[in-house]
Every structure is written in C-alpha cells, then in structure tokens.
Amino acid sequence: VSEHPPAVEHLATPVSAGDLRALAELLADAVDSGAAVSFLAPLTLDRAEDWWRTTLNSLHPRAGTFIVRDAAARIVASAQIHPAWAPNQPHRAEVCKVMVHRTARGRGLARPLMLAIERHARDHAISLLTLDAKRGSIAHALYERLGYTLAGTIPAFALDTDGLTPHDAVVMFKHLA
C-alpha cells in the first residue's frame, strides 16, 4: 500500500500515441485477467486501441475519463463516466470500464478513481450513477462498499472471456447527495 493517495488525472483528449497504447494494454490485460469488460479473449492490442480511439473521439460533452499513472508516467488504471444520451435523463450517467492493470492492483487505485467520477458527476449536475458488474466480482464488492445499491441481478447477462460461459450481472445505482 502506497503512503500517498494516488494522483487521479482527468484524461484530456486527444490523447498521445503512448497513452493510447497504454490504455489498449490496460484493456487487453483486463480481458486476459478474465474481467467482464465487454470483450472476449484474446483481445489484440490493435482492436483495443481501435475501441479506445472510437470511444475517446465520440465522448459526450459531459463525459470524463479518469486515469492513474505509475512512476514511469504510464497509464495503469482508468474509469469512465458516460452521461445518458436521453434528454429526459440529464441527471444520469453510466460508470464504465473501471480497470486497474494487474501489476497495479490491490494498492487502492480503484476507490480514488471512483471518487473522481463522483466529483465529476457533481460538477456536471449529474446526481444518479448507474453501472453493471459481474455478480461476485471484486468490482461488485467495490461498488457495494462505495455505497451503490443493488437494483437487481440479471441471469446470464454476458459471457465470460472464454466466449462460452454465461455469467450473471448485478445492476447497481447511486444517488449522489
């Protein structure tokens, strides 16, 4: 555990080629680790880079990408907040792609990232955060401890990274005071 709280940074766009590569490696590492982050294994770095490029090029004006860098300034953790598209949900945003590289896990990076998401939400008049997670995952436990409420469980919501095994998802929400 580090003595100092990690510096969470708001990632400005456009991002450098080096940052794009590191984000791709972070996503590929999460898939390799079996995490439920949309993709099946193996995820090539080119495909991961394509996904990040498309996502970062089409961000909602009130969206935010938060990252943590290691001592060598390499991105090792990320989390995104995507405001709802719907005009009748100006107060809601989805939390996505909360990922910490396996080399940096267990050092308390995820919690400050999630708190940065909450600050960003408040600053942008967003008062409701929603997300889904694989039931029973570390992420699920993290969101519970951060005060997210379970809306329900959806059986067989997605496939494990093997592309074969269905898993349940928890849908959770948090109203910001």
Ligand SMILES: CC(C)(COP(=O)(O)OP(=O)(O)OC[C@H]1O[C@@H](n2cnc3c(N)ncnc32)[C@H](O)[C@@H]1OP(=O)(O)O)[C@@H](O)C(=O)NCCC(=O)NCCS
């Ligand atoms: C979920 C994830 C982001 C947590 O990142 P992290 O930086 O290792 O987490 P932290 O060190 O900040 O720990 C967060 C909490 O989880 C707990 N935790 C961390 N690793 C754990 C483990 N292996 N088993 C059980 N609990 C664990 C910590 O005790 C901590 O609890 P606390 O905040 O109440 O003290 C990381 O495991 C990850 O990237 N997983 C793969 C991607 C993923 O599944 N993302 C979610 C998609 S919905």
